[in-house]
Amino acid sequence: MILQNIWHRPIRTVVCVLAVGIEVGMVMLVVGLTHGMLHDSATRVEGVGADIMVQPPNSSYFLGLTSAPMPVAIANRLQQLPHVRAVTPVLFQFESAHGLSLIWGIDMKTWNQVTGGFVYREGGPFQGPYDVLVDDWYARAEKIKVGDPVNLLNHVFKVSGIVMHGKGGRLFIPLTTADNLAEQEDRASAFFIKCTDPGYTQAVIQSAETLLPKYTVRSVQEYMSMMTSNDIPAMTDFNAVLIAVAVIIGFLIIFLSMYTTVTERTREVGILKSLGASKGYIMEVVLKEAWLLSALGVVTGYLIAWLGRKVMVTVFPTLTVELTVQWALIAGVLALAGALLGALYPALRAARLDPIEALAYE
Amino acid sequence: MRITALQIAPTEAASELAMEPIILTDSLEKVYRVGKVKVPALRGVTLTIDQGEFVAVVGPSGCGKSTLLHILGGLTRPTAGRVLVDGNDFCCMKDAEMTRFRRDKIGFVFQRYNLLPTLSARQNIALAQEIAGNGFNPHRFERVTKLLGIEGKLNSRPFALSGGEQQRVAIARAVICEPKLLLADEPTGNLDSENSQVVLSMLRQLNEELRQSVVMITHNPEAAAFADRIVRMRDGRIVSN
Numbered sequence: 243m244i245l246q247n248i249w250h251r252p253i254r255t256v257v258c259v260l261a262v263g264i265e266v267g268m269v270m271l272v273v274g275l276t277h278g279m280l281h282d283s284a285t286r287v288e289g290v291g292a293d294i295m296v297q298p299p300n301s302s303y304f305l306g307l308t309s310a311p312m313p314v315a316i317a318n319r320l321q322q323l324p325h326v327r328a329v330t331p332v333l334f335q336f337e338s339a340h341g342l343s344l345i346w347g348i349d350m351k352t353w354n355q356v357t358g359g360f361v362y363r364e365g366g367p368f369q370g371p372y373d374v375l376v377d378d379w380y381a382r383a384e385k386i387k388v389g390d391p392v393n394l395l396n397h398v399f400k401v402s403g404i405v406m407h408g409k410g411g412r413l414f415i416p417l418t419t420a421d422n423l424a425e426q427e428d429r430a431s432a433f434f435i436k437c438t439d440p441g442y443t444q445a446v447i448q449s450a451e452t453l454l455p456k457y458t459v460r461s462v463q464e465y466m467s468m469m470t471s472n473d474i475p476a477m478t479d480f481n482a483v484l485i486a487v488a489v490i491i492g493f494l495i496i497f498l499s500m501y502t503t504v505t506e507r508t509r510e511v512g513i514l515k516s517l518g519a520s521k522g523y524i525m526e527v528v529l530k531e532a533w534l535l536s537a538l539g540v541v542t543g544y545l546i547a548w549l550g551r552k553v554m555v556t557v558f559p560t561l562t563v564e565l566t567v568q569w570a571l572i573a574g575v576l577a578l579a580g581a582l583l584g585a586l587y588p589a590l591r592a593a594r595l596d597p598i599e600a601l602a603y604e
Numbered sequence: 605m606r607i608t609a610l611q612i613a614p615t616e617a618a619s620e621l622a623m624e625p626i627i628l629t630d631s632l633e634k635v636y637r638v639g640k641v642k643v644p645a646l647r648g649v650t651l652t653i654d655q656g657e658f659v660a661v662v663g664p665s666g667c668g669k670s671t672l673l674h675i676l677g678g679l680t681r682p683t684a685g686r687v688l689v690d691g692n693d694f695c696c697m698k699d700a701e702m703t704r705f706r707r708d709k710i711g712f713v714f715q716r717y718n719l720l721p722t723l724s725a726r727q728n729i730a731l732a733q734e735i736a737g738n739g740f741n742p743h744r745f746e747r748v749t750k751l752l753g754i755e756g757k758l759n760s761r762p763f764a765l766s767g768g769e770q771q772r773v774a775i776a777r778a779v780i781c782e783p784k785l786l787l788a789d790e791p792t793g794n795l796d797s798e799n800s801q802v803v804l805s806m807l808r809q810l811n812e813e814l815r816q817s818v819v820m821i822t823h824n825p826e827a828a829a830f831a832d833r834i835v836r837m838r839d840g841r842i843v844s845n
């Protein structure tokens with residue numbers, strides 16, 4: 243009977259299934275995208291090869307969101323600490339023209355000391371202040387060759403080289419240029435420290451913290467484990483809001499659909515009651531129908547997420563979308579729970595109908 | 605609930621008697637409240653119907669026939685008075701018990717057939733068995749569908765059946781679980797005379813061959829003639845019995 247009911251109103255069924263599908267697909271894609279992008283950028287931060295990161299007080303995990311940058315001169319003082327091999331300052335700038343990309347303003351000389359230098363696929367290092375290095379992924383995605391002009395931060399840059407991906411950002415410009423464009427002088431959003439031996443990391447962190455109290459000093463390893471874990475504080479809030487919105491929409495759709503269905507089938511509920519169907523039986527019929535609708539929706543959602551990922555990474559090759567079984571399960575369970583909750587009131591209403599009034603219903 | 609002084613044998617004792625009446629009502633009253641207006645639908649109905657009887661209830665529209673049937677079938681409760689159906693005293697039963705009573709003891713047939721439109725004839729009949737929870741009984745199914753002449757129509761949905769066929773499917777659904785009592789509210793009200801004759805002779809046949817107790821409401825004197833006994837009602841009272 244539940245199957246027949248579902249086929250009886252095909253448009254309603256399709257709309258419901260699609261709505262739940264979009265709910266599930268959206269949760270999976272957005273969570274997958276944020277996690278993917280974070281993991282991806284965290285992996286590239288690790289690829290810098292530094293042991294320690296120093297950021298201004300109260301700075302965010304999101305590199306670009308760092309507020310007041312620090313004086314570059316701090317690098318010299320960090321450099322004096324024991325067991326420090328090299329320190330390099332970086333100024334982060336957001337460029338929102340082609341999607342959202344984070345531009346790394348780097349000081350080539352110390353950068354090379356910390357990272358061991360870029361691997362150039364084509365071209366070479368900066369030759370002028372308005373030169374930019376891009377990684378091979380970005381170059382492929384944007385179809386960029388050496389010598390091409392690129393518009394960044396309201397300025398035309400020339401591509402001086404294409405470097406192998408995995409070391410820091412995807413776009414690099416000289417630190418001084420980045421400072422100029424940010425209208426500030428000799429400032430950095432972060433320092434990357436390379437120790438003489440990774441074994442000295444903790445010791446250097448301690449002396450750096452003494453030197454720069456209130457600053458955020460942490461090992462790259464710690465940063466990595468924070469960024470790749472699934473409970474980054476800021477992320478959890480963002481995801482929670484997103485998931486709540488999606489689940490509420492799914493809940494409302496199922497609620498509305500089952501509510502109108504029960505109203506439309508008032509007479510049929512009366513018939514079931516005249517046959518001696520209990521309240522539990524009638525609730526079960528309504529809840530099972532909602533459950534089946536949302537289960538179909540969840541499967542559709544998985545398809546939407548899978549297709550959406552394909553489309554997104556084809557259209558924007560620099561995006562990373564991580565679809566995980568864990569989040570597929572979370573999104574699925576939430577959608578089913580939301581649907582059952584949404585169907586609960588309609589089911590109760592149906593179960594409580596007066597049989598005589600229901601049978602007289604036109 | 606007020607119970608009148610009439611002596612009714614206790615349930616246990618009554619069930620030992622071979623010919624305990626299937627229906628016993630005493631001073632049954634029902635008042636509907638529509639807003640602040642009280643509509644008295646039954647004003648003291650006292651009625652006894654024996655097991656295996658086929659009784660027709662006749663009377664003008666609005667005299668309370670349907671109300672009486674709904675009370676006998678446990679779809680609603682009387683405002684006052686006492687009802688015993690197959691030894692079950694309604695006044696002492698909770699809603700869930702009334703539902704179970706309806707499921708196990710009562711078969712309803714309505715003027716408007718009331719088949720589920722999305723299900724085939726077979727599924728409509730099987731649904732009653734599913735709700736009763738005693739599983740599919742192929743022997744009973746075959747016997748009932750054959751008796752009602754609907755074996756060839758079982759895979760059709762209601763909209764593909766004539767009124768007479770739909771009503772026969774509805775009767776099959778009502779009796780498939782062997783109810784003690786079949787309650788029919790103007791079962792031929794929507795049928796032409798030819799189909800009415802078929803449906804009525806089937807009710808008669810069920811009554812004779814399966815000893816099915818039947819209470820049938822009708823407007824039509826010809827239909828009433830199929831019954832063993834005719835109960836006449838007027839203004840919520842029985843005027844002849």
Ligand SMILES: Nc1ncnc2c1ncn2[C@@H]1O[C@H](COP(=O)(O)OP(=O)(O)O)[C@@H](O)[C@H]1O
Nearest residue numbers: 636638643645664665666667668669670671672
């Ligand atoms: N659900 C109801 N609410 C209010 N009044 C009702 C209801 N059902 C029936 N009545 C009233 O009760 C009286 C008896 O109705 P009914 O039992 O349907 O009579 P019949 O079946 O003999 O035509 C009528 O006056 C009708 O208007």
Ligand SMILES: [Mg+2]
Nearest residue numbers: 669670671789
């Ligand atoms: Mg009536």
